[in-house]
Amino acid sequence: MTANAAKVWFDGKLLNEDKVKVSILSYGLHYGWGVYEGLRVYDTPRGREVFRLRDHMVRFLNSAKVLRLDIPYSVDQLSSAVKAVCRANGPRADYIRPLAFYGENGDLSLSALNVPTHVAIMTIHMGKYIKGGSAGASLITSSWEKPTSRSTSLTAKICGNYVNSIIAKKEALRQGADEALMLNHSGLVAEASAENVFMVRNGKIYTPGVSDGLLEGITRDSVMVIARDLGYTVEERSITRAELLVADEVFMTGTAAEIQPVRTLDGLPIGKSVPGPITKRIQSVFSKAVKGQAEQYSHWMDLIDEMPI
Numbered sequence: 580m581t582a583n584a585a586k587v588w589f590d591g592k593l594l595n596e597d598k599v600k601v602s603i604l605s606y607g608l609h610y611g612w613g614v615y616e617g618l619r620v621y622d623t624p625r626g627r628e629v630f631r632l633r634d635h636m637v638r639f640l641n642s643a644k645v646l647r648l649d650i651p652y653s654v655d656q657l658s659s660a661v662k663a664v665c666r667a668n669g670p671r672a673d674y675i676r677p678l679a680f681y682g683e684n685g686d687l688s689l690s691a692l693n694v695p696t697h698v699a700i701m702t703i704h705m706g707k708y709i710k711g712g713s714a715g716a717s718l719i720t721s722s723w724e725k726p727t728s729r730s731t732s733l734t735a736k737i738c739g740n741y742v743n744s745i746i747a748k749k750e751a752l753r754q755g756a757d758e759a760l761m762l763n764h765s766g767l768v769a770e771a772s773a774e775n776v777f778m779v780r781n782g783k784i785y786t787p788g789v790s791d792g793l794l795e796g797i798t799r800d801s802v803m804v805i806a807r808d809l810g811y812t813v814e815e816r817s818i819t820r821a822e823l824l825v826a827d828e829v830f831m832t833g834t835a836a837e838i839q840p841v842r843t844l845d846g847l848p849i850g851k852s853v854p855g856p857i858t859k860r861i862q863s864v865f866s867k868a869v870k871g872q873a874e875q876y877s878h879w880m881d882l883i884d885e886m887p888i
């Protein structure tokens with residue numbers, strides 16, 4: 580037993596990571612038959628706080644519903660478990676990963692009958708997701724198409740869906756870019772590999788709607804609230820790649836990437852190829868919100884140390 584091993588909350592118990600046992604025959608491993616979440620922890624004047632904890636837990640349960648994956652815990656129980664793991668793993672843990680997946684039934688048949696489920700919550704240290712991205716990220720349009728909402732649920736964070744995201748992200752990295760822009764089956768902008776996409780044109784903010792095939796990002800929602808509070812018009816509508824190329828500003832949003840300005844798309848500069856004024860304004864309010872410095876958005880933050888272990 581490693582005394583300082585990271586702790587994982589696994590099926591209701593807080594265990595040392597090296598004590599968690601999962602069968603090699605797990606359906607989750609073979610077929611990506613599971614769902615996950617990603618949350619960030621921030622230092623605030625009140626202590627360490629989780630950003631939009633309950634919203635993430637609600638999405639987690641909704642994702643599980645789509646796979647008929649039974650998570651026998653409520654939003655409150657999952658939220659308490661998240662806090663317990665964060666407390667156990669200390670201040671370096673800045674990213675939380677809840678995962679629910681199908682285990683094994685001694686069979687690998689796609690009938691997948693009587694398969695038990697497991698729920699795990701772990702943390703890692705993530706730091707900045709897109710390294711060196713402060714000056715703006717470079718994007719390529721992926722040659723891989725985003726699956727349609729008729730092939731899978733894109734509203735749910737289904738593990739297996741992320742094979743598509745990973746091959747696109749790796750394609751971008753191989754070409755020296757930071758991120759991949761994914762187009763949907765109609766050739767319209769869907770999202771990036773793990774971020775939603777926004778563009779600014781003539782002072783208005785646009786982002787594709789859910790029917791264009793994207794995850795309803797919680798950061799996307801936060802940005803729409805902040806932008807509207809700042810007095811901007813935010814419109815959800817289909818966006819073409821050609822429009823992005825002539826946008827004044829483009830930025831991406833995600834729990835991992837936070838608010839990430841985009842500098843280039845397919846080698847062409849976006850606007851002046853530096854983070855634009857509207858992006859910076861929203862970024863600044865978002866950064867205050869997650870640092871607990873914006874009273875208006877304090878309901879988005881959940882203190883980790885509120886409850887005893």
Ligand SMILES: Cc1ncc(COP(=O)(O)O)c(C=O)c1O
Nearest residue numbers: 773774775794796797798833834
């Ligand atoms: C495919 C995809 N799109 C968008 C996002 C951004 O969502 P959120 O802001 O909830 O992290 C994520 C990250 O979870 C994602 O995986």
